[in-house]
Every structure is written in C-alpha cells, then in structure tokens.
Amino acid sequence: KQEVTQIPAALSVPEGENLVLNCSFTDSAIYNLQWFRQDPGKGLTSLLLIQSSQREQTSGRLNASLDKSSGRSTLYIAASQPGDSATYLCAALLQGGSEKLVFGKGTKLTVNP
Amino acid sequence: EAGVVQSPRYKIIEKKQPVAFWCNPISGHNTLYWYRQNLGQGPELLIRYENEEAVDDSQLPKDRFSAERLKGVDSTLKIQPAELGDSAVYLCASSLRRGFLNTIYFGEGSWLTVV
Numbered sequence: 001k002q003e004v005t006q007i008p009a010a011l012s013v014p015e016g017e018n019l020v021l022n023c024s025f026t027d028s029a030i031y032n033l034q035w036f037r038q039d040p041g042k043g044l045t046s047l048l049l050i051q052s053s054q055r056e057q058t059s060g061r062l063n064a065s066l067d068k069s070s071g072r073s074t075l076y077i078a079a080s081q082p083g084d085s086a087t088y089l090c091a092a093l094l095q096g097g098s099e100k101l102v103f104g105k106g107t108k109l110t111v112n113p
Numbered sequence: 114e115a116g117v118v119q120s121p122r123y124k125i126i127e128k129k130q131p132v133a134f135w136c137n138p139i140s141g142h143n144t145l146y147w148y149r150q151n152l153g154q155g156p157e158l159l160i161r162y163e164n165e166e167a168v169d170d171s172q173l174p175k176d177r178f179s180a181e182r183l184k185g186v187d188s189t190l191k192i193q194p195a196e197l198g199d200s201a202v203y204l205c206a207s208s209l210r211r212g213f214l215n216t217i218y219f220g221e222g223s224w225l226t227v228v
Contacts, residue, residue, distance in 0.1 A: 004155070034217070043117075043204055043221040044156070089155055100169065101146075101217065103155025 002027040004092055006104035013080055014112050021075040021107045023090035028068045031093040035064050035075050038087045038106065047088075048075070080111045115139070117220035119205050125226045131193035134223040138186070138207030145182055146217065147190050148204040156204055162188065195227045 003026045013019050023033070032051045036044040048057045048064040050073070056065040063076040073090055089106040093099060118137040126132050138145050143164050148156035159178070161169040164185035173180065177196070182188040192199055202222040209215040 036219075041224075043119075044206075044219040046216045046218065049216050091155070099161070100158045101148075101156075103157070105153065105155050 002030075002092060002094055002102045004090060004102050004104040006088075006090060006107050008107060009105065010108040010110075012110040012112065015080060015082060017080050017111075018076070018078050019080055019109070021077070021088050021090075021109070023073040023075070023104055025071045025073075025092045025102075027092075027094070028071055029095040030068070031095055031099070033064075033066050033073050034091050034093070034101070035062075035073075036089045036091065038089060040086075044089065077109075080109075082111045082113050084111050085109055117205055117207055117218055119203075119220040119223050121223060122221065123224045123226075125228060126195055128197055128227050129194040131191065132195055132225060133192075134190045134203050134205075134225075136188045136190070136205030136220060138188070138205070139218055142207035142209055142218075143185070144208045144210060145188050146206040146208075147180060147188070148206060148219075150202040150204055150222070152201075159190070159203075192225075195225075197227050200225055200227045 005024045007022045034049045035047045038044050050057045050066040061078040066073045087106040087108045091101040091103045120135050145162040147159040150156040159173045160180050162182045165182050180190045202224050204222045206217050206219040208217045
C-alpha cells in the first residue's frame with residue numbers, strides 16, 4: 001500500500017528565506033508526483049506536476065524535484081513571501097488500474113513579514 | 114475558463130438526514146473524481162469516472178454513499194443517511210483525460226458538518 005509522508009508538518013520562516021518541503025513515498029510504481037497548495041477554506045491548486053521520467057519541474061520561484069529510486073520529492077521555494085503561507089500537499093499518482101492520487105497530510109507553511 | 118464548480122459550499126445537517134453535492138467539471142474534461150478530506154489529512158479518493166463510467170469506486174462506502182455522472186458531464190454525490198463521521202470536505206476534481214498525463218484540477222469543496 002502506497003504511503004506518502006510529508007516532513008515537517010508545519011514550518012514558520014521569515015520573509016525572504018529560501019525553504020525546502022519534503023515528501024517521501026513508499027512505492028516507486030507511480031506515474032507522476034504532484035504538488036498542490038491549499039489555502040484555508042479553499043480547494044487544492046496544482047503547482048507542479050513531475051512525470052515519473054522527469055527529474056524536476058520549475059515554475060517561477062518554485063522548483064520541484066523527483067527521485068523515484070529513493071522515493072523522494074522536494075519542493076523548493078525561493079525568496080519566500082507572506083503570500084506563500086498555505087498548506088502544501090504532495091500526491092503520488094499510482095500506476096495500474098487504480099490511477100489513484102495518494103496524498104500526504106501536508107506541510108503548513110507560515111511566512112512571517 | 115471556468116474551473117471546477119461545486120455546490121453547496123457549506124452544509125450543516127443532522128445525523129440520519131440525507132445530503133447531496135453537485136459538481137460541474139471543467140468543460141471537455143472526461144475524468145471526474147470525488148475525494149473526501151478530513152481535518153488535518155490529505156484528500157482520499159472516493160470514486161473516479163471516465164466519462165459516465167465509474168471505473169474505480171472501491172473506496173466508496175456503498176451502504177450509504179452513491180454517486181452518478183449522467184451524460185458524462187455533471188456529477189452528484191449523495192449520502193443517505195449521514196453519520197457524524199461523515200463530517201469532512203468533499204472535493205470534486207477533473208482532468209482532461211486519464212490523470213497520469215494531465216494535471217488534476219480541484220474545486221473549492223463542499224464542507225459538510227453532521228451534528
């Protein structure tokens with residue numbers, strides 16, 4: 001059974017700091033790994049999608065990497081801003097008939113001005 | 114382009130009452146998902162549709178939950194009767210085709226409180 005773990009559960013940083021969020025998964029049989037952002041009371045917004053054949057994806061100040069062999073992904077946020085405060089979830093899309101997204105519990109990020 | 118639309122956004126009901134949630138996916142998206150998110154947890158898949166066919170409903174508690182996607186567009190998720198443990202956010206999502214090639218887009222969720 002695929003398990004996705006995110007560390008840390010919560011993170012508080014001063015504005016301008018670069019930071020890394022970690023995600024690990026137990027089964028490397030995945031199609032892709034996605035990072036989402038969730039603001040309080042809102043749904044999920046897709047940030048980055050990394051296919052299993054890729055190593056990383058970049059969008060603006062965000063960079064996500066994927067190492068299937070070690071079962072790890074990281075989300076790097078450069079020059080953090082208060083507007084980055086949210087919960088960040090990673091999700092692995094399982095191969096096989098289910099094609100189910102398995103989510104971690106998320107990392108709650110607070111960027112202090 | 115409109116995103117995934119869900120209604121109602123918030124619902125408070127007494128236990129044993131029925132409740133229904135509606136979802137309108139992004140236009141042209143063939144794949145539709147219903148997820149449930151408990152407080153402090155990541156979402157968990159309830160059911161996945163490819164067009165009007167439910168291709169994965171293994172996580173749907175079939176004794177009280179039902180879902181339909183008529184004409185392969187809008188979808189409805191029903192709970193009857195609701196239990197206290199059903200309090201959660203019910204998220205609808207859609208993707209252009211099968212999710213392994215395409216980004217999955219989520220709606221803002223329907224927040225259910227059962228009292």
